Amino acid sequence: MSTPERAPAARLDGKASLRSVSSLIGLQLFSRIATFAFNQILFRYASPEAYGTAAVQFELILSTILFLSREGVRNALLRAWPQKPTSPHHDSRPYNAALNLASVPLVVGLPIAAVTTLSYIFAASKDTQSQALFQPAVLTYAIAAVIELMSEPLHNQAMGEGLTSVRVSAEGLGITGKSLATCGMLLFDSWSGYGGELALLAFGLGQLAYSVLVVVAYSSRLGWPQLWPVRLTGIFPRESATAQFSSFFNTEALQLALSMTYHSLIKHLLTEGDKVIVSWWSPLDGQGGYALAVNYGSLVARIVFQPVEEICRLYFSKLLSETNTSKAKAQRESDSANASSALMTLISVQLAFSALVLVFGHSYLPIALHVLLPPQYLATSAPQVLSAWVWYIPFLAINGGLEAFLSSVMTPSQVRSQSRWMIAFSVVYISSAITLYSLGFGDAALVYANIINLSARIVYALEFTSSYFLNVGRPLDWRAALPHKYFVAMVWLSYTLIETYARRAAVMKAVEESGRQAVFSRVVVSHIALGGVLGILCLTSWWILIGSSLRSSYLHHKKD
Structure with a gap:
């Protein structure tokens, strides 16, 4: 059985890993800050019922469609994304087979979206279905999921080729569009006197905006995605169980994707x-x-x-x-x-x-x-x-x-x-x-x-x-990963000092009596300052006892 051809740079070097981590953390930081500000508007203009329906039930429908459609393929392609052919003399089958496999999430996502959405519409409680524009909102989420799956070939290409910045810019644009679309619709609902009737649809349109913008952003950087598997010019060695797929996919990668998809189903139920x-x-x-x-x-x-x-x-x-x-x-x-x-x-x-x-x-x-x-x-x-x-x-x-x-x-x-x-x-x-x-x-x-x-x-x-x-x-000796005893002692001392001060100064009593205004009181400010100082001391002790040695070890392996 043939195996996918690997790129010469088979593993990420230290700098590339750190760049990828920092880029993704930056994306998540931006997305969470945007979501935090976005939620402050949601909590004000969307009722707890509408927010609960969208954030729990609609998000469950969306994640079910996306997770079952793409998770297994993503993990399989991460293991061995082939090198893109640079000349007509290079064998292009491994790369084309990877593109075929990357298009599978959209193919399987269509029936999964249909079955999941219809099942939810019929199974939802009467209280949920009685909300204004319930069915249009659910259908909008399903359409958004399918459109997002259109970006999967380009997402896998970006991750396989280490183009983290492409993903960061695409998802960052999508998050911004989602926030603006949802908040704009909720504000329009409030100012126009609809009385919250557009709340569920606002969440759906926000998700639709995210999906469309992600596809547009990926396509502008990497070209339009291949949305359907195409027959390869040559075929991989056949196996009896997967012969019918061998002219489209690398059978080993396909089997791995199927195994991981089954595993993803179980993981999704837990998640x-x-x-x-x-x-x-x-x-x-x-x-x-x-x-x-x-x-x-x-x-x-x-x-x-x-x-x-x-x-x-x-x-x-x-x-x-x-x-x-x-x-x-x-x-x-x-x-x-x-x-x-x-x-x-x-x-x-x-x-x-x-x-x-x-x-x-x-x-x-x-x-x-x-x-x-x-x-x-x-x-x-x-x-x-x-x-x-x-x-x-x-x-x-x-x-x-x-x-x-x-x-x-x-x-x-x-x-x-x-x-x-x-x-x-x-x-x-x-x-x-x-x-x-x-x-x-x-x-x-x-x-x-x-x-x-x-x-x-x-x-x-x-x-x-x-x-x-x-x-x-x-x-492996897992005991070596345990925190240093002096660091543990510092953390425990910090906890004792913080709790002692909070109890003697009656910090929580002040907070419960004054609410948000208590943050500006002398008692609470002193309590927060104490925690800040102790937090810095804990981090300093960690760096002295553990962090510096970890950095030295990292530099040693990088040099090797």
Whole structure:
């Protein structure tokens, strides 16, 4: 069986990785700041019912269509995007086969969009369907999903060829257009006296604007995408199970994409399970409070964790891909050493970061809630859910990095094995959520159930990763990733000082009595200043004890 041809620059160098990370973090930072400002208008002009419907139920429909259509293909192509032929003498079949595979998400996305949308329209509750322009809004979301899938060939090309700036500019333009379109429609609805009747349609038009602008931006940089598979001039070696596809696709890449798509289905149920459950258990206004909390709670995850996870997946895929059999033994050993060092560094940084999140997030979140949340949302489940998110973030960070590594090195048979475990994890998640709901945890039950779920997935990922590096002669000592004991002592001392001051100065009493105005009081300002000073001291101690050595290790591997 032939394998996809690899580009000469098979792995990202250090500078390229850092540029990609910084670009993606910049994109997420911009998108979250824009979304934050955008949400302040939404909370004012859209009712909790309309916001809950759009942010929970419509977003679930959109993510289902996109995730099931493209996730498996994206992961498969990340492993081995072929080099673009530079002359007529070069074999163009691997590159053309990759373009064919990149067009598959649109092909399969059309029936998935139709089935998902119609199923939702018939299954939605009467309260949801009774909202103004419900069906046109749902159809607009479905159309937006299909249009977004048109950009998939160009997205995969940009990621495969390391053109991160193309993706950043495209998605940045899309986010800006989405914010302007949605807010503009909501303002028009308010000023024209429609009484909120255009709210759901405003969300749909915003998503449609995003999709159209992303396609336009990609096309302006890379040309119009190939939207349908075309027969290749030659064919890859045939196999009995996939002979009918061999004149269009590289069968190995296709099989990997199918395996990862099946795995993505299970992962999607876990990732979006909270929206399914909250849609079933909570009324529409409760869904609005939960969506608001998750939107704020995911700021850190989307700004930092998501770009890092994507770059790790790209880095490990190109560094350790089994499709590249031409490497010398010494090069493979060097790549394994670099991969293990990068993974241990990532886990070490995430654990230290998690300690800071737990201490400072727990101490200062109650103040932030009174500043950020609109008064009508303070009585919803939003504060409770956000408090639970402080504990959720560390698990989310560590699991994301480990699963990025797994998705980069797993064979199709290992992906199928992981999928079976993911089914078991989904049972654990659903059972935990229902049990915690019944025990009175409210919507925060979904966050705590996710913590239980992620804990199981982390254990699985640690076991697989340990076995992988043991097999290549690079056994891992996970204890080396634990934070330094003096750093832990500094963090614990900071927590003690912050909580002692807050209790003696009655900080929360001042906040509850004065609301947002309390932020300018001497007591609260002193409390925030104390946290700022201690935070800087914690970061300084981390750099002295751990950070500088990690930097030296990175420079050493880069030099090698």
